[in-house]
Amino acid sequence: MSVTERFVRLCGEVGNLTKELTGVSVVDAYFGPAHLSPLRQPTNRSGLDLHAELMAVSDAANEELTDTPLRAAYVSSEARSLAGVCEWIDGGTMPYQKVAETLFSLKVHPYPDSLVERLRATVAEALSAPDDEALYDAVRIFQDEGLIEGAELEEWIGGTLEQRSTEVGRLFDERVFSKMGVRVTDNGVLYETVRGKPWSGYNYYQGNFKSVNQFNIDRRFNRDSIMGIVYHEYEHHVS
Known part of the structure; x- marks a missing residue:
């Protein structure tokens, strides 16, 4: 079985797991061969088992899809994201920073409260008394x-x-x-x-x-x- 087929099958299995535990599947809809449909995939595997196989698929995608680097990057990153879902939903604790990095590949940069408050004040001032009345009027007219x-x-x-x-x-x-x-x-x-x-x-x-x-x-x-x-x-x- 190719790495992409393994990935699609695992998507269905993760969907079955999230549906069982939360009532909602991560798979909204499926278009593709019937044998890869989520309805044909197992429903009894643990999040831990799925996590391990998804991480293996992520590594395999980078090794096997070298002729299509964008496809390799997509399958690899999505597999790791789904692995994070399995880790999280299996009962593990996950701080927000890890959620952002694991599920969405986003690096969370901490900012001091003083900077946040200063920027909030800047935005509040800009919204309360716009210098450009023509722009303000244009926005109001567009809304109305x-x-x-x-x-x-x-x-x-x-x-x-x-x-x-x-x-x-x-x-x-x-x-x-x-x-x-x-x-x-x-x-x-x-x-x-x-x-x-x-x-x-x-x-x-x-x-x-x-x-x-x-x-x-x-x-x-x-x-x-x-x-x-x-x-x-x-x-x-x-x-």
């Missing part, structure tokens, strides 16, 4: 022009947005999926409005290539900002 909120926003999401989502899905199929050389199932998005959420929009993958996109109508949008969120959540669905 085409304002859509409340009942109007709810009606727009249930009407116009449903029509646009069909168009976006068609364009994505023509311009992205067609380049993959295979037919990819997309069973669409159901749009809902909610209140009392801490976010503007959220994508909930439902399985079987379907998603629910929810939009918080407590928030104020204009015609530009709402479309940015619509496209962002649709990207979560198709990816």
Whole structure:
């Protein structure tokens, strides 16, 4: 079995583990050969076992994929990230710095509190009394022009947005999926409005290539900002 096949199989196994322990799989959706699907992978391996094999795959990727250095770097780093997930979810304690470095390959640079407070004060001053009133007015006009909120926003999401989502899905199929050389199932998005959420929009993958996109109508949008969120959540669905 190639190192990339081992990696895909392990992704499915880690997804099965996180689903068992948390109710949520790290694998949102799977497109690929049936025999590599998460549904065909074991569900009884421990995080410790998966961690060891993922680290081995990470090393093997750098050794075996020398002709494709970007692919090697991707598989190696993703395998190490998933190994970190297994270590964390298996009950181990992990400080924030290690979480950032292991899961996201980010180096955490400590800054003194005095610097943080000084920068906060600088930002607060800049926001409270903008010197460039023309810029301030331009931002305010952008926010207020085409304002859509409340009942109007709810009606727009249930009407116009449903029509646009069909168009976006068609364009994505023509311009992205067609380049993959295979037919990819997309069973669409159901749009809902909610209140009392801490976010503007959220994508909930439902399985079987379907998603629910929810939009918080407590928030104020204009015609530009709402479309940015619509496209962002649709990207979560198709990816």
